[in-house]
Amino acid sequence: MKRLLIALAATTCLTAPALADDDRIVVGFATAETGFMQAYDKPAQDAAMIRIKEINDAGGLLGKQIEVVNADTKTDRAEGAKAGLSVIDAGADMVVVSCDYDFGSPAALAAESSGLVSFFLCAESIKAGIQGVGPNSFSASVLAAVQGATMAEWAYTKKEARSFYRLLDTWTEYNKGICDGFDWMLPQLADASLVGEDTFLNEDASIAAQITRIKSLPEEPDAIMLCTMMPGAVSAIKQIRAAGINSMILNGSGVDGSYWLSAVPDLSNFFVPVQGSIYGDDPNPEVTAFNAKYKDATGGDPSTQYVYPGYVMIDVWAKAVERAGTTETSAVVAELEKMSGEPTLFGPRTFTSEIHHQNQARYLIVETDAGKPGVVDEWTISKPIPVADLMK
Amino acid sequence: MGSLLQIVFDALSLGSLYALGALGIALIFGVMRLVNFAHGDVIAACVFALLWPSVDAVAIVFAGNLPWFLLIPFVLAVGAGLSVLSELVVFRRFRRANPATMMIASFGLGFVIRYFLLMLFSSRPKSISLLPTLSQPVEILGARIPLLQLITILVTVAVLFGLTAFLRRTRFGLEMRAAAENFTMARMLGVRANRVIMGAFALSGALAAAIALILGSQTGTANIMMGANVMLMAFIATVIGGMGSLAGAVLAGFLLGTVATVMQVILPPDARAFRDAFVYGAVILVLIFRPQGLLSARGTKERV
Amino acid sequence: MSRSPLRRSLATPVLLGLILVAFALVAWAVGSKPFNQTIIDIFLKVIFAVGLWVFIGNSGVISFGHIAFACLGGYVAAWTTIKPMMKGISMPGLPDWLMQTEIPYWAAAAVGAGWAAVWALIFGAVLMRLSGIAASIATFAMLAMVNSIYSNWDSVTAATSSVVGIPIVRSVWPYLIAAILAVVLGWAYGISRHGLALRAARDEPTAAAASGVNIPRMRLIAFVVSGAIMGMGGALYAHSIGIVTPDTFYLGLTFITLSMLVVGGMGSLSGAVLGVLFLSSLIQGLRWLEAGVQVGTSTFALPGGVQEIALGAVMILILMFRPAGIMGNRELTLPRAGSDTPGRSGPTN
């Protein structure tokens, strides 16, 4: 890993733009190496590097070694645009951009206007793709709405939840996406009802008023759909449980990971959808093998499921390049759009000319019981969420 | 009845946080006309002091494992120490600067602290189980109140009483109150400027640490931005209360907490997201009708 | 004295304009896309800092709220330049006539300036009655209010989500023209009757009030002019990266622009412009160091995050040793004939 980093650093010299030539395939990472997004971009990027190394070790892509160039977005939009332009100047054939749509899109737009394929590391908004960037942009993750819909349908079917409470943190689009998917699914579930809803802000020091509203319900809801993300999520969960509310809590993937569980000791009845398990109990043994490989490369276990999309990204892109026989944008995009249920380590992936994102996906359900998370089930929503509903 | 009581507790506990924050800002403003934007970052730094620097997702708890009777003094000392250090290294050299320059300098300092924490700990929020026994609910007059909420209110009341006693009954408190009102005059009476200012910074830092302990136990996370929201509200409370007036700052802190809680309760769901817009609108209204604040400190000359 | 005061003070915008042109020429000569983007970013910051200066520098009241006007301008760009079909999806609540509007970016910048000016007039009419810290806090409350509304008004601003589809302008020239326009506007305001009266009121409030200067009204005029400049900057900012979100125009941008103004020296227009150029160069330099610099055979790189820490430290140091900023209330002018030092015509405290 260290040698890899040195190699990366050496290729990062922004002042000497290299010209693209046919002997090299260059992947440009315009991601956050510093600032807030770094904690989200780096793990997925490490996973992407693992897949790149695997491909290079196996003889490369189209017989060429994949090279990497980096530019730091500093978790800043204006810097993001610059970073995108830098990696393009450095000869990137494909541009990888920051995990979050808001922070990744300036670089993706730069790639789009240069006619290059761009991939969001793990953005979960419908905009991270055709709708928000252009026809050459993709996301490696699954839509947030699918997470909300998955949790609603699964809790209804497997846990017989009938009364739902919806608590939305209006801080980000990701949070709203989860609740949008939940809203789409709920009316399709016979005799399931929404008994109340409320909003809060991630940075709120206390959500006591919101909790009081839940407690004033005639009876505790079966499930609380909590649409939020870190860091406010921990605070909200802790305060809900501290107030003595024991309903099951449904979440998006953003709260996956055991690193924060010590904050809410003995947390139970808590459910998260994940693309793969970091807890060593994934039904697919290859995922556990990947986790070991990740540990070798980075020195630590994956801390959340958001490591995995980085691996999937290089995987599907490399397959498309291989099939197209070139890195030329239109050919690669055409091959990607042909993928339907393409198997990957972390579930099948589908891209169409209408949507470059997953509007239906297999999710593992992780339950945290007495402070111990573990995979308890697997669920795929009964039908994909229509693009029209996602765009509303 | 039960739910009304609950709302009262919600408002009081949120107000407590704002009041403690406002007090920390007003203390320093009083003695040196500095609006200290680094206060929020001192709060965050106090929480991170419990952890060992590492950029891994899992927090390496270090001082956080101390028993409570050591943990609390430790955090208070960190807050006070960091705050005094900022005065020694930075603010001491701005005594003669105008308040705008000082304000920007304090922002610069906050920036440095924040990015230092970011470098050591990364932006990923770390979870810590601080004083976990406080997360139990308790039953009071038919309302189930989280124990921590109760403790927050009690601690705030205790801090307020303690601080009042300190300011009223001790010589240092007397000097500090005199200095807060007219710094130059106090110096002409032999009050040592550096000592009083350092004292104010130490107290303010300890108050930041108290907020850090409450926020840490309440949210279970250490996050580099965690002080920002409290600080902004506290900052506003200080002004509404009448800059330099400690009683006003506390009063306005509770008022803001109450307004925010009540808004959350009475606004219809669609408007709830706009809660903060209403709160800030109310702030502007208060300032229009009482530009000097609710309780303006008598004799405090404003220099901006 | 042979030259008139007007002609002498004319040297200030001309010199500042020449410096900006020089930056643009360097960008054009280097021809690197990211460097070009860096220069665009600097020009945008110049617009913001000059906008801030028009109000803060002349009135002496610190405003934390001006980025709200940039936000208003940025969203005007989104409302008026995105293709109607895309707007229908992301912002369905827009009125029909606005939905159908599609104007070029420069027109959007002008409309953005006008829209921001209107709101500056409305907010200003209320806020300008305040002074001192109360005024600063009220402007901050205004920023927070605008941010909260734009972050939640789903149908018109798409709430917190990025509004996309704003045509991106990557050429450096329009930004150069806008920055020079802002400088000229700021200069013209500064030497106008209103600007002079407001500065007099800043330095000698009692005397000014006694001589019949209506301070709130003078401040309101400055507020509106500066709001318009900020609105123009906000619209162009949107065109420089192609997206807008409410949190782009919040505390981060507020503090960086304010810092640039204070470091440069908020007493003078030259301070506003040079503060931007100085801090931007410093930031850029530190970023290059962070990315790694080849020294002989070894690469020297600062650890990530050092740039921000160093920036904060340098800011503090400058303020420590030059509390009135780099320019110390002086304007950049041509040296006067004779032995006089340059820049004596600036406002003094």
Added chain:
Amino acid sequence: MSLLALSNVSVRYGRLTAVRGVTFTLAEGEILFITGPNGAGKSSLLRAIAGVAPPAGGRVDFADHDITGQAPEDIARLGLSMVPEGRDVFGSLTIEENLMVGTGMHSATRGWKARAASELEAVYATFPILKERRHTQAGLLSGGQQQMLVIGRALMTTPRLVAIDEPSLGLAPNITDQVYERLIALRAERKLTLLIVEQSSTRAMMVGGRMMLMRGGEIVLDGDARALGQSEAMQAAYFGYGEH
């Protein structure tokens, strides 16, 4: 041996020079009145001596220490007590608290509490109204009472020199008399040195002692108060006849 010595002291605010090249000495136990019209630089001179506005040039010695540019609190601790113009009472503190603020500078010496208590009684004896309202917030006092308070507060620090800016401002004439009586008594008891700024020379002529006249930041006359007060030169200098 002089207690206070100024040599060539000047004070500037920005480009404005308020005091230019003032030189004089003041012996222990002496009483000096500085008079002069508005804007003559009297208050600026006092502020420079007290260390509030450090002199731009020159040197100030007090009690064998060079106090030029020293912090106000250090100067106060050497025994120079200053009563600035404008009744700077601590409005939210009670009268008694106001009086006690300055006693803290002796807290390192033995028996200071007892001495502070006896000083307090002495001040109360001079101004009984202060004792009556001892627990009232100082901000609620009338102007005259505030003036008594600031003078009393200065005396509480057992100073060697008291510098007072316009002690009679806003005081009823009979109270002014009491204030002066007390000051003169203290001068006799403890060899207290007095430096008093008054706009008019009337009081100086009544009390006697030394008088200086300031104009345009400079000392234009210096001599015995009674002799000077009656001279033609005084009138001319005060109003600046014959200069323009």
